[in-house]
Amino acid sequence: MRVIGVTGGVGAGKSTVLGIMEEDFQAYVIQADQLGHILMEPGEECYDAVIALFGKEIIKKDKTIDRRRISDVVFTDKDMLLKLNGIIHPAVKQRILDLLGEQKEAGREICVVEAALFLEENYQEFCDEVWYVYTEEEIRIRRLMESRGYSREKSLGIIRNQVSDQVFREHTDYVIENNGDLKDTRRQIREGIERNETL
Ligand SMILES: CC(C)(COP(=O)(O)OP(=O)(O)OC[C@H]1O[C@@H](n2cnc3c(N)ncnc32)[C@H](O)[C@@H]1O)[C@@H](O)C(=O)NCCC(=O)NCCS
Numbered sequence: 526m527r528v529i530g531v532t533g534g535v536g537a538g539k540s541t542v543l544g545i546m547e548e549d550f551q552a553y554v555i556q557a558d559q560l561g562h563i564l565m566e567p568g569e570e571c572y573d574a575v576i577a578l579f580g581k582e583i584i585k586k587d588k589t590i591d592r593r594r595i596s597d598v599v600f601t602d603k604d605m606l607l608k609l610n611g612i613i614h615p616a617v618k619q620r621i622l623d624l625l626g627e628q629k630e631a632g633r634e635i636c637v638v639e640a641a642l643f644l645e646e647n648y649q650e651f652c653d654e655v656w657y658v659y660t661e662e663e664i665r666i667r668r669l670m671e672s673r674g675y676s677r678e679k680s681l682g683i684i685r686n687q688v689s690d691q692v693f694r695e696h697t698d699y700v701i702e703n704n705g706d707l708k709d710t711r712r713q714i715r716e717g718i719e720r721n722e723t724l
């Protein structure tokens with residue numbers, strides 16, 4: 526089984542790339558952010574610890590955690606972000622390892638693991654190769670403003686908490702440029718898949 530890591534800054538198009546890999550190559554997709562969200566749900570293993578860190582006021586009427594309130598805190602307060610990461614990341618990593626084991630067992634050919642903090646959290650350790658999705662900062666900000674209603678300041682706040690373009694490039698094996706249209710992105714994904722089939 527081939528395990529491909531996918532990383533890149535906020536709004537670069539990682540989810541978009543994963544969708545194409547799923548569709549065109551039947552890849553099994555694992556998204557660390559999504560697992561992080563699941564692990565914070567009521568009854569899941571990070572729920573109590575996150576409430577202990579941020580206080581009961583982050584609990585919504587339906588008992589779920591108000592992630593928007595957390596994000597308003599952590600993306601302007603580095604110390605709180607580190608504490609949140611300390612709760613979520615070890616649990617997410619373990620869940621990923623379990624899922625990869627299951628997929629290998631089931632005979633899956635390609636698994637894709639996507640994480641915003643891929644390099645910081647050393648996810649390379651369980652990937653055969655790592656792809657970097659690159660999109661110019663201004664295009665990312667525009668897409669985030671249009672699709673998610675983020676303000677420019679919020680987008681920049683997240684970007685500043687992530688590693689630089691240079692660091693991404695130094696530590697990844699293949700770059701997908703997602704500044705243009707999806708047809709072009711799709712072509713680059715195919716090239717990435719084929720490229721390593723011949724290695
Ligand atoms: C702060 C939280 C609650 C915000 O949730 P929300 O649903 O509003 O946004 P979402 O999860 O989609 O995050 C928005 C974007 O912020 C970036 N981001 C998320 N977490 C982090 C982080 N710890 N450091 C830097 N950037 C981050 C990602 O690019 C992400 O796509 C959530 O992101 C979170 O729990 N983060 C900490 C856990 C984490 O690091 N998850 C990512 C990898 S496991």
Ligand SMILES: Nc1ncnc2c1ncn2[C@@H]1O[C@H](COP(=O)(O)OP(=O)(O)OP(=O)(O)O)[C@@H](O)[C@H]1O
Pocket residue numbers: 533534535536537538539540541542558641668669672703704705706707710
């Ligand atoms: N090539 C493209 N052309 C136009 N829009 C795009 C392109 N790629 C992605 N988008 C749009 O940009 C937005 C951000 O993309 P996406 O959600 O895939 O980014 P992401 O890297 O997964 O973000 P995050 O870091 O928050 O998880 C989405 O609305 C998506 O539809």
